[in-house]
Amino acid sequence: xxxxxxxxxxxxxxxxxxxxxxxxxxxxxxxxxxxxxxxxxxxxxxxxxxxxxxxxxxxxxxxxxxxxxxxxxxxxxxxxxxxxxxxxxxxxxxxxxxxxxxxxxxxxxxxxxxxxxxxxxxxxxxxxxxxxxxxxxxxxxxxxxxxxxxxxxxxxxxxxxxxxxxxxxxxxxxxxxxxxxxxxxxxxxxxxxxxxxxxxxxxxxxxxxxxxxxxxxxxxxxxxxxxxxxxxxxxxxxxxxxxxxxxxxxxxxxxxxxxxxxxxxxxxxxxxxxxxxxxxxxxxxxxxxxxxxxxxxxxxxxxxxxxxxxxxxxxxxxxxxxxxxxxxxxxxxxxxxxxxxxxxxxxxxxxxxxxxxxxxxxxxxxxxxxxxxxxxxxxxxx
Amino acid sequence: xxxxxxxxxxxxxxxxxxxxxxxxxxxxxxxxxxxxxxxxxxxxxxxxxxxxxxxxxxxxxxxxxxxxxxxxxxxxxxxxxxxxxxxxxxxxxxxxxxxxxxxxxxxxxxxxxxxxxxxxxxxxxxxxxxxxxxxxxxxxxxxxxxxxxxxxxxxxxxxxxxxxxxxxxxxxxxxxxxxxxxxxxxxxxxxxxxxxxxxxxxxxxxxxxxxxxxxxxxxxxxxxxxxxxxxxxxxxxxxxxxxxxxxxxxxxxxxxxxxxxxxxxxxxxxxxxxxxxxxxxxxxxxxxxxxxxxxxxxxxxxxxxxxxxxxxxxxxxxxxxxxxxxxxxxxxxxxxxxxxxxxxxxxxxxxxxxxxxxxxxxxxxxxxxxxxxxxxxxxxxx
Numbered sequence: 001x002x003x004x005x006x007x008x009x010x011x012x013x014x015x016x017x018x019x020x021x022x023x024x025x026x027x028x029x030x031x032x033x034x035x036x037x038x039x040x041x042x043x044x045x046x047x048x049x050x051x052x053x054x055x056x057x058x059x060x061x062x063x064x065x066x067x068x069x070x071x072x073x074x075x076x077x078x079x080x081x082x083x084x085x086x087x088x089x090x091x092x093x094x095x096x097x098x099x100x101x102x103x104x105x106x107x108x109x110x111x112x113x114x115x116x117x118x119x120x121x122x123x124x125x126x127x128x129x130x131x132x133x134x135x136x137x138x139x140x141x142x143x144x145x146x147x148x149x150x151x152x153x154x155x156x157x158x159x160x161x162x163x164x165x166x167x168x169x170x171x172x173x174x175x176x177x178x179x180x181x182x183x184x185x186x187x188x189x190x191x192x193x194x195x196x197x198x199x200x201x202x203x204x205x206x207x208x209x210x211x212x213x214x215x216x217x218x219x220x221x222x223x224x225x226x227x228x229x230x231x232x233x234x235x236x237x238x239x240x241x242x243x244x245x246x247x248x249x250x251x252x253x254x255x256x257x258x259x260x261x262x263x264x265x266x267x268x269x270x271x272x273x274x275x276x277x278x279x280x281x282x283x284x285x286x287x288x289x290x291x292x293x294x295x296x297x298x299x300x301x302x303x304x305x306x307x308x309x310x311x312x313x314x315x316x317x318x319x320x321x322x323x324x325x326x327x328x329x330x331x332x333x334x335x336x337x338x339x340x341x342x343x344x345x346x347x348x349x350x351x352x353x354x355x356x357x358x359x360x361x362x363x364x365x366x367x368x369x370x371x372x373x374x375x376x377x378x379x380x381x382x
Numbered sequence: 383x384x385x386x387x388x389x390x391x392x393x394x395x396x397x398x399x400x401x402x403x404x405x406x407x408x409x410x411x412x413x414x415x416x417x418x419x420x421x422x423x424x425x426x427x428x429x430x431x432x433x434x435x436x437x438x439x440x441x442x443x444x445x446x447x448x449x450x451x452x453x454x455x456x457x458x459x460x461x462x463x464x465x466x467x468x469x470x471x472x473x474x475x476x477x478x479x480x481x482x483x484x485x486x487x488x489x490x491x492x493x494x495x496x497x498x499x500x501x502x503x504x505x506x507x508x509x510x511x512x513x514x515x516x517x518x519x520x521x522x523x524x525x526x527x528x529x530x531x532x533x534x535x536x537x538x539x540x541x542x543x544x545x546x547x548x549x550x551x552x553x554x555x556x557x558x559x560x561x562x563x564x565x566x567x568x569x570x571x572x573x574x575x576x577x578x579x580x581x582x583x584x585x586x587x588x589x590x591x592x593x594x595x596x597x598x599x600x601x602x603x604x605x606x607x608x609x610x611x612x613x614x615x616x617x618x619x620x621x622x623x624x625x626x627x628x629x630x631x632x633x634x635x636x637x638x639x640x641x642x643x644x645x646x647x648x649x650x651x652x653x654x655x656x657x658x659x660x661x662x663x664x665x666x667x668x669x670x671x672x673x674x675x676x677x678x679x680x681x682x683x684x685x686x687x688x689x690x691x692x693x694x695x696x697x698x699x700x701x702x703x704x705x706x707x708x709x710x711x712x713x714x715x716x717x718x719x720x721x722x723x724x725x726x727x728x729x730x731x732x733x734x735x736x737x738x739x740x741x742x743x744x745x746x747x748x749x750x751x752x753x754x755x756x757x758x759x760x761x762x763x764x
Binding site for chain 2: 266302
């Protein structure tokens with residue numbers, strides 16, 4: 001994983017060329033729901049070098065529609081780099097000259113790790129809805145198997161936003177002796193009613209699309225309309241009123257300014273249509289169902305009796321980051337996390353970053369965010 | 383319209399039995415888009431009695447999914463009364479012992495007034511997408527024809543929330559000498575980017591449903607799935623995070639608490655599914671397209687150069703009411719209206735009501751809201 005080709009491009013603060021790796025685990029995996037799959041694959045990427053004592057690893061956890069490719073480019077002609085390339089790289093806040101950075105596609109996913117679209121070795125057919133229900137904890141436990149496979153002895157930090165932030169919290173509870181520090185961002189300890197509601201509309205758009213076929217669609221086909229609708233709606237919840245107003249306002253598309261129509265007349269409409277369309281080319285509808293359900297069932301306070309109780313065994317130092325304009329997992333939900341940690345006597349800090357980009361703020365270029373991550377990692381993960 | 387049967391039940395503060403009326407106008411209507419229909423029908427209800435000078439009328443304007451039936455019941459076995467029955471009735475804030483209250487289904491609607499599902503007299507077929515684009519101003523101009531038909535000499539007040547509030551504003555600008563007072567609630571003078579975005583997702587859900595058939599579906603059929611999805615999503619935007627948390631939280635449905643599933647496991651899910659399902663039985667998908675487009679194109683500042691300019695000719699006294707938890711047309715958008723009126727030297731007041739029910743707060747039982755409406759009507763509409 002540390003081949004010379006991939007590090008040779010690590011110049012000018014960029015990771016450069018990276019490639020993914022597939023870890024195939026031939027041992028069974030038992031899900032929280034007690035169902036078992038006989039074997040599975042986890043697709044992952046790593047950047048930087050694992051040190052001799054194997055103690056400088058940082059794990060990045062991705063959000064609902066993210067994947068293992070969080071930094072660098074897969075080919076030198078790529079116009080788009082990994083989804084957190086602004087955060088991860090040589091000299092960047094998550095510094096690949098210091099840390100060995102790992103990111104894997106979650107179990108249940110559709111970008112290389114075993115999920116509903118994978119072939120069930122028992123009958124040679126895709127699992128589809130026969131895939132076991134996945135929880136955030138299942139995702140984390142599969143990541144731990146990967147850490148063991150990579151020979152990592154501890155995680156200096158686990159970092160992620162949104163669904164990734166839930167995994168970060170779960171890591172600190174599940175493997176308290178393995179994790180030194182955590183940075184959950186724009187997340188929650190307990191999925192609320194409104195967010196469950198949005199997920200449900202997305203699932204209904206998918207499941208009531210006749211092309212869904214009870215989940216048994218052919219790969220490359222499937223509920224493309226329903227998935228696009230789900231994505232368009234969800235995308236609004238990732239932005240903010242103010243951010244959309246500034247980015248799009250009521251601007252009309254050039255060709256549409258002539259008259260009233262049901263075509264995409266406003267720029268925000270064509271932007272959303274594009275978001276929906278590009279999503280269906282890269283994401284599996286059944287994984288969307290599974291992952292949104294994993295979000296919905298995430299509730300640390302219910303699982304542990306109380307949130308304070310949930311964090312009672314945590315040993316990691318924590319920096320929780322909320323964003324002022326995030327209305328999907330708003331600041332108060334992030335503050336709830338740090339307050340519970342503090343009540344449980346843990347070393348936890350909270351930072352609220354004023355940004356107008358809504359929930360997606362954690363992905364956006366922000367010197368303040370960079371400085372928070374850099375300083376915390378310097379102190380807590382050294 | 384003031385038949386003895388309907389007033390006889392006006393006891394105990396309730397209007398009681400009411401019936402609707404159809405006004406058929408055989409004169410053409412020219413829309414803002416300059417297209418013309420040769421004749422049209424407006425369905426409406428009235429409560430109370432028009433006084434001798436015909437000066438005690440109050441017009442109620444309905445929201446996107448509302449209709450002309452805003453108070454009373456259509457049959458004594460009705461379990462559900464008109465949509466603003468808490469606000470309108472004998473002794474209620476909009477007092478039918480004092481005022482002659484009128485509410486009509488908007489032009490372009492699907493509950494009795496001429497709209498896309500109506501028969502085009504020219505070819506004997508439903509208009510469907512051949513119906514002219516409707517604007518808020520078109521709705522108001524059709525209401526004015528109805529006022530003239532009813533012999534009303536002035537409107538003591540025009541009152542409405544959401545899309546109804548837009549009509550209220552338009553009334554004050556379009557017919558300054560006809561309107562004495564206005565109460566727009568939970569509304570905006572200019573549809574913002576986020577709201578256009580939500581509308582667009584709803585329209586895409588409808589238009590990409592194969593049963594939509596370019597708008598040429600048979601009545602009773604059509605894009606039922608798409609319309610239900612649009613409604614479910616929109617319904618979330620009518621509530622608030624806090625309100626949903628209190629009403630539903632993460633409560634599981636009795637039968638669902640056993641295990642993980644894609645069925646409606648949480649109460650909020652079955653609530654939303656019910657909302658979607660009941661909507662498709664009463665609403666036409668093409669009207670949904672037309673009305674959301676009317677909302678999107680509403681922008682008084684662009685139409686008039688500036689918002690201050692828009693209100694420059696207004697003569698009505700105004701009470702604008704915003705609701706703290708409304709994130710669809712949030713308080714600041716309501717405040718913008720009153721600030722522009724004040725800059726234009728108009729008699730305008732603003733009240734912000736602290737309620738947790740989100741955008742739909744204006745429909746909810748609230749002594750504070752009642753008192754505001756009652757006091758303003760007493761003073762400004764006497």
